[in-house]
Amino acid sequence: xxxxxxxxxxxxxxxxxxxxxxxxxxxxxxxxxxxxxxxxxxxxxxxxxxxxxxxxxxxxxxxxxxxxxxxxxxxxxxxxxxxxxxxxxxxxxxxx
Numbered sequence: 001x002x003x004x005x006x007x008x009x010x011x012x013x014x015x016x017x018x019x020x021x022x023x024x025x026x027x028x029x030x031x032x033x034x035x036x037x038x039x040x041x042x043x044x045x046x047x048x049x050x051x052x053x054x055x056x057x058x059x060x061x062x063x064x065x066x067x068x069x070x071x072x073x074x075x076x077x078x079x080x081x082x083x084x085x086x087x088x089x090x091x092x093x094x095x096x
Contacts, residue, residue, distance in 0.1 A: 036068035039077040046081020 037045075045052070049064060056062045066074070 036070055037066045037074050038070050039073040041066065042069065042074035042077025042079075043081040043084075044077075046078040046083075047085050049082055050085065 045064075045066060052062060052064050056064050065078070069075075
């Protein structure tokens with residue numbers, strides 16, 4: 001294989017990798033409505049995440065994350081709810 005062919009193959013591979021990574025980038029959430037679910041709903045939905053996840057495997061009408069939220073405060077509540085549930089579960093798992 002000549003040097004020119006190697007460069008062309010390398011350039012094609014680089015372009016393919018860039019396109020693949022670009023396809024994974026997050027885009028704007030067009031379904032989001034400012035003023036939707038806030039911190040307290042995020043906290044609640046984070047705490048019930050394990051149950052919601054199991055239910056979401058069997059139905060398309062249940063989602064584990066509410067896209068109609070008010071932004072960062074919902075995310076903070078959601079992550080805090082997950083931590084409030086998973087922290088004690090992980091801590092008590094090691095005890096016998």
